[in-house]
Amino acid sequence: MRGTTGFNRILASIAIIATVLVVLVSGVLLAENAGHHCDCQEHCPVCSLILQCExxxxxxxxxxxxxATVIFVAHAMTELVTAFEYQSVQTTLVSQKVRLDS
Known part of the structure:
Protein backbone atom coordinates (compact mmCIF):
# COMPACT_ATOMS: atom_id res chain seq x y z
CA MET A 1 0.00 0.00 0.00
CA ARG A 2 2.86 2.34 0.76
CA GLY A 3 4.28 1.88 -2.73
CA THR A 4 1.05 2.98 -4.39
CA THR A 5 1.01 6.26 -2.46
CA GLY A 6 4.47 7.09 -3.74
CA PHE A 7 3.43 6.14 -7.25
CA ASN A 8 0.29 8.31 -6.99
CA ARG A 9 2.39 11.25 -5.81
CA ILE A 10 4.73 10.83 -8.76
CA LEU A 11 1.77 10.72 -11.18
CA ALA A 12 0.24 13.81 -9.58
CA SER A 13 3.54 15.67 -9.84
CA ILE A 14 3.88 14.75 -13.52
CA ALA A 15 0.31 15.89 -14.18
CA ILE A 16 0.92 19.24 -12.48
CA ILE A 17 4.16 19.79 -14.39
CA ALA A 18 2.46 18.90 -17.69
CA THR A 19 -0.41 21.30 -16.98
CA VAL A 20 1.95 24.15 -16.15
CA LEU A 21 4.01 23.47 -19.29
CA VAL A 22 0.90 23.45 -21.50
CA VAL A 23 -0.20 26.82 -20.09
CA LEU A 24 3.27 28.33 -20.43
CA VAL A 25 3.87 27.06 -23.97
CA SER A 26 0.40 28.17 -25.07
CA GLY A 27 0.98 31.62 -23.61
CA VAL A 28 4.37 31.95 -25.29
CA LEU A 29 2.99 30.84 -28.67
CA LEU A 30 0.10 33.30 -28.38
CA ALA A 31 2.51 36.11 -27.50
CA GLU A 32 4.84 35.29 -30.41
CA ASN A 33 2.04 35.12 -32.95
CA ALA A 34 -0.03 38.03 -31.63
CA GLY A 35 0.65 40.14 -34.71
CA HIS A 36 -0.26 37.40 -37.20
CA HIS A 37 -2.66 38.48 -39.95
CA CYS A 38 -3.76 36.30 -42.83
CA ASP A 39 -6.63 36.27 -45.32
CA CYS A 40 -7.41 32.55 -45.37
CA GLN A 41 -8.10 31.53 -41.78
CA GLU A 42 -9.50 28.12 -42.73
CA HIS A 43 -6.20 26.64 -43.95
CA CYS A 44 -3.62 28.72 -42.06
CA PRO A 45 -1.56 26.57 -39.67
CA VAL A 46 -0.67 29.59 -37.52
CA CYS A 47 -4.34 30.52 -37.06
CA SER A 48 -5.21 26.95 -36.10
CA LEU A 49 -2.29 26.92 -33.64
CA ILE A 50 -3.50 30.18 -32.08
CA LEU A 51 -7.03 28.78 -31.79
CA GLN A 52 -5.76 25.59 -30.14
CA CYS A 53 -3.64 27.55 -27.65
CA GLU A 54 -6.63 29.74 -26.74
CA ALA A 68 -9.68 25.22 -6.27
CA THR A 69 -13.29 24.83 -5.12
CA VAL A 70 -12.83 21.14 -4.37
CA ILE A 71 -9.63 21.82 -2.45
CA PHE A 72 -11.32 24.56 -0.42
CA VAL A 73 -14.27 22.31 0.48
CA ALA A 74 -11.98 19.40 1.38
CA HIS A 75 -9.86 21.66 3.58
CA ALA A 76 -12.93 23.06 5.33
CA MET A 77 -14.26 19.55 5.96
CA THR A 78 -10.96 18.33 7.41
CA GLU A 79 -10.79 21.37 9.68
CA LEU A 80 -14.35 20.68 10.82
CA VAL A 81 -13.70 17.00 11.48
CA THR A 82 -10.43 17.56 13.34
CA ALA A 83 -12.11 20.13 15.60
CA PHE A 84 -14.20 17.40 17.25
CA GLU A 85 -12.84 15.41 20.15
CA TYR A 86 -13.88 11.81 19.96
CA GLN A 87 -14.27 9.78 23.13
CA SER A 88 -14.90 6.10 23.37
CA VAL A 89 -18.35 5.34 24.75
CA GLN A 90 -17.94 1.61 24.90
CA THR A 91 -18.69 0.16 28.30
CA THR A 92 -17.64 -3.26 29.46
CA LEU A 93 -18.24 -5.17 32.65
CA VAL A 94 -14.69 -4.45 33.74
CA SER A 95 -15.07 -0.70 33.17
CA GLN A 96 -18.27 -0.78 35.26
CA LYS A 97 -16.46 -2.85 37.93
CA VAL A 98 -19.07 -5.60 37.98
CA ARG A 99 -18.21 -8.69 39.97
CA LEU A 100 -18.41 -11.83 37.92
CA ASP A 101 -18.18 -14.40 40.76
CA SER A 102 -21.83 -14.94 41.54
Missing amino acids: QNIKTIGSGLIAV
Missing part, protein backbone atom coordinates in the same frame (compact mmCIF):
# COMPACT_ATOMS: atom_id res chain seq x y z
CA GLN A 55 -8.75 26.63 -26.19
CA ASN A 56 -6.05 25.06 -23.97
CA ILE A 57 -5.87 28.11 -21.75
CA LYS A 58 -9.67 28.41 -21.50
CA THR A 59 -10.09 24.73 -20.67
CA ILE A 60 -7.37 24.65 -18.04
CA GLY A 61 -8.53 27.96 -16.57
CA SER A 62 -12.08 26.70 -16.01
CA GLY A 63 -10.73 23.42 -14.64
CA LEU A 64 -8.52 25.25 -12.15
CA ILE A 65 -11.56 27.01 -10.71
CA ALA A 66 -13.25 23.66 -10.10
CA VAL A 67 -10.08 22.20 -8.56
Whole structure:
Protein backbone atom coordinates (compact mmCIF):
# COMPACT_ATOMS: atom_id res chain seq x y z
CA MET A 1 0.00 0.00 0.00
CA ARG A 2 2.86 2.34 0.76
CA GLY A 3 4.28 1.88 -2.73
CA THR A 4 1.05 2.98 -4.39
CA THR A 5 1.01 6.26 -2.46
CA GLY A 6 4.47 7.09 -3.74
CA PHE A 7 3.43 6.14 -7.25
CA ASN A 8 0.29 8.31 -6.99
CA ARG A 9 2.39 11.25 -5.81
CA ILE A 10 4.73 10.83 -8.76
CA LEU A 11 1.77 10.72 -11.18
CA ALA A 12 0.24 13.81 -9.58
CA SER A 13 3.54 15.67 -9.84
CA ILE A 14 3.88 14.75 -13.52
CA ALA A 15 0.31 15.89 -14.18
CA ILE A 16 0.92 19.24 -12.48
CA ILE A 17 4.16 19.79 -14.39
CA ALA A 18 2.46 18.90 -17.69
CA THR A 19 -0.41 21.30 -16.98
CA VAL A 20 1.95 24.15 -16.15
CA LEU A 21 4.01 23.47 -19.29
CA VAL A 22 0.90 23.45 -21.50
CA VAL A 23 -0.20 26.82 -20.09
CA LEU A 24 3.27 28.33 -20.43
CA VAL A 25 3.87 27.06 -23.97
CA SER A 26 0.40 28.17 -25.07
CA GLY A 27 0.98 31.62 -23.61
CA VAL A 28 4.37 31.95 -25.29
CA LEU A 29 2.99 30.84 -28.67
CA LEU A 30 0.10 33.30 -28.38
CA ALA A 31 2.51 36.11 -27.50
CA GLU A 32 4.84 35.29 -30.41
CA ASN A 33 2.04 35.12 -32.95
CA ALA A 34 -0.03 38.03 -31.63
CA GLY A 35 0.65 40.14 -34.71
CA HIS A 36 -0.26 37.40 -37.20
CA HIS A 37 -2.66 38.48 -39.95
CA CYS A 38 -3.76 36.30 -42.83
CA ASP A 39 -6.63 36.27 -45.32
CA CYS A 40 -7.41 32.55 -45.37
CA GLN A 41 -8.10 31.53 -41.78
CA GLU A 42 -9.50 28.12 -42.73
CA HIS A 43 -6.20 26.64 -43.95
CA CYS A 44 -3.62 28.72 -42.06
CA PRO A 45 -1.56 26.57 -39.67
CA VAL A 46 -0.67 29.59 -37.52
CA CYS A 47 -4.34 30.52 -37.06
CA SER A 48 -5.21 26.95 -36.10
CA LEU A 49 -2.29 26.92 -33.64
CA ILE A 50 -3.50 30.18 -32.08
CA LEU A 51 -7.03 28.78 -31.79
CA GLN A 52 -5.76 25.59 -30.14
CA CYS A 53 -3.64 27.55 -27.65
CA GLU A 54 -6.63 29.74 -26.74
CA GLN A 55 -8.75 26.63 -26.19
CA ASN A 56 -6.05 25.06 -23.97
CA ILE A 57 -5.87 28.11 -21.75
CA LYS A 58 -9.67 28.41 -21.50
CA THR A 59 -10.09 24.73 -20.67
CA ILE A 60 -7.37 24.65 -18.04
CA GLY A 61 -8.53 27.96 -16.57
CA SER A 62 -12.08 26.70 -16.01
CA GLY A 63 -10.73 23.42 -14.64
CA LEU A 64 -8.52 25.25 -12.15
CA ILE A 65 -11.56 27.01 -10.71
CA ALA A 66 -13.25 23.66 -10.10
CA VAL A 67 -10.08 22.20 -8.56
CA ALA A 68 -9.68 25.22 -6.27
CA THR A 69 -13.29 24.83 -5.12
CA VAL A 70 -12.83 21.14 -4.37
CA ILE A 71 -9.63 21.82 -2.45
CA PHE A 72 -11.32 24.56 -0.42
CA VAL A 73 -14.27 22.31 0.48
CA ALA A 74 -11.98 19.40 1.38
CA HIS A 75 -9.86 21.66 3.58
CA ALA A 76 -12.93 23.06 5.33
CA MET A 77 -14.26 19.55 5.96
CA THR A 78 -10.96 18.33 7.41
CA GLU A 79 -10.79 21.37 9.68
CA LEU A 80 -14.35 20.68 10.82
CA VAL A 81 -13.70 17.00 11.48
CA THR A 82 -10.43 17.56 13.34
CA ALA A 83 -12.11 20.13 15.60
CA PHE A 84 -14.20 17.40 17.25
CA GLU A 85 -12.84 15.41 20.15
CA TYR A 86 -13.88 11.81 19.96
CA GLN A 87 -14.27 9.78 23.13
CA SER A 88 -14.90 6.10 23.37
CA VAL A 89 -18.35 5.34 24.75
CA GLN A 90 -17.94 1.61 24.90
CA THR A 91 -18.69 0.16 28.30
CA THR A 92 -17.64 -3.26 29.46
CA LEU A 93 -18.24 -5.17 32.65
CA VAL A 94 -14.69 -4.45 33.74
CA SER A 95 -15.07 -0.70 33.17
CA GLN A 96 -18.27 -0.78 35.26
CA LYS A 97 -16.46 -2.85 37.93
CA VAL A 98 -19.07 -5.60 37.98
CA ARG A 99 -18.21 -8.69 39.97
CA LEU A 100 -18.41 -11.83 37.92
CA ASP A 101 -18.18 -14.40 40.76
CA SER A 102 -21.83 -14.94 41.54
